[in-house]
Amino acid sequence: MNRLSTITSSKIDCSALLRPGLTTPGGTAVSLAASGSPIVSGSLRELQLQPDLSLYASDVRDELDMEVTGMLQPGLLIVLPLAGEADVSYGGQRFLLGAGGAERSGLVVALTRRECFTRRLRRGARRRVVSLAFGTRWLAEHEDVLSAHQGLDSLLDTHLAVQKWRLSARVQALAGSVFELCASSTPLMSLCLESRCLDIAAETLAALTDVHRDPMCVLRPRERRRLAEFRAFLDSGEGDGWSMQALAERIGMSPSTLQRYFRLYTGSTVFAYQRCRLLDHARYALERDGISVSDAAHLAGYTNAANFATAFRRQFGKAPGSLRLRH
Template identity: 45%
Template sequence: TPEWLEGRGEGVASSDGAIRHFMDSHLVPRIWKPSARLLTLAEQMLNPPGYDPLLQGLYLESRALDIACEALISLGDGSASAEQGLRPQEYRRLQRLLALLDSGEADDWTLERIARDVGVNATTLQRQFRLFKGMTVFEYQRARRLQLAREALEREGASVNEAAWRAGYNSPANFATAFKRHFGITPRQVRARV
């Protein structure tokens, strides 16, 4: 409600045109494509760690607020690149970077080499990528590799050791920790569902 938003910040609902417009347009359909980060947050809400009730509530509330924040950020009327403060050529460069990262070709590259390949310095690349995806280049790569490992566990019946290797981890224990932090569920629990 507008009252809920107003209670979270000084005049937020009245000062932000996109949010105000959204609240004033009842039942207007909007197209929204959730990001990989949002899907991870939703997965964490569906499979929360086994905390005591107080911590569990805080954990779930923090994920819900992150989801609401991402949804509200997407309300602007401009293009995605305009919303995020990126110029069209920067947006296109980041699209090419995503294709490179998703191909796996740059998995072993340094940030400097990745930046050089797309034609900017490492600092500019990190700043623009954070605007674009809300995370660093390496956080994106780690999330992508963990997703590939999860798919191997779910679809191919891969062992936890094999999934850890596919995700680039030498230690299955380190892999399990990163996997649980990312998905809110352990690799063994994923395998048990298959």
């Protein structure tokens, strides 16, 4: 008999997602919202492959709007978004993984201490993500190998240091095969998964070495501070409607440099970030204030309601009018 766990808050701990009766190791409990709806549907696995190496593989559809929170242990986190978009924060840094086009970028996050993370679920959204977490003991045991990779030492020594790189076809194929192995349930599954994860780590380290050969791909502390201030400026709404040239002059960079650095910092282009933020505001106004769809389109910066509806449906998986009907 399945056990039922009812969730009444809009913010939950990540452990609740590991009890939805999907393809989890336990697989005996179901996490439901107060409405009786499941939180996500699809395939979700979290496995401890070594004492200090864990794998998280998620191929799901969000069934509710929620924030999932949790804690990350010190070490190195590799995040590979294979399909869809993932809206996540590590500490105070927010990333829209998979946004802004077909090109897929991976994310490496260094953690020198425990840190919180937040994953935002959007009803109707789909995503396919593989994450690997290497703890400090694993990193120490492989110090000789890791030290051979240029720039990795400085990355590991800085809490919440982040590096992005374009996912190669090989890495995407390796990460995609993780789901096939998880579904096989053979006696050698854990050993095969461990081997696959080490292959992914090797490819990632090689890619990071290539990135660090290009000084333009590395964000120094001063640049991170400037970008944090610039993102706060965007979030305030003061820059809405500004041209790229005006925004670049505001931060004191050329438009091309701003785009490159902002993508490294957030995982998104400036305008893709603005579009997602404004659509979030429009959705909030539709749900909470009951404004009309045309007013929501104007709030999101769209002069054409049809274009707004298309963008809204792409981001949230539903038509803006479906929210308006609640009022």
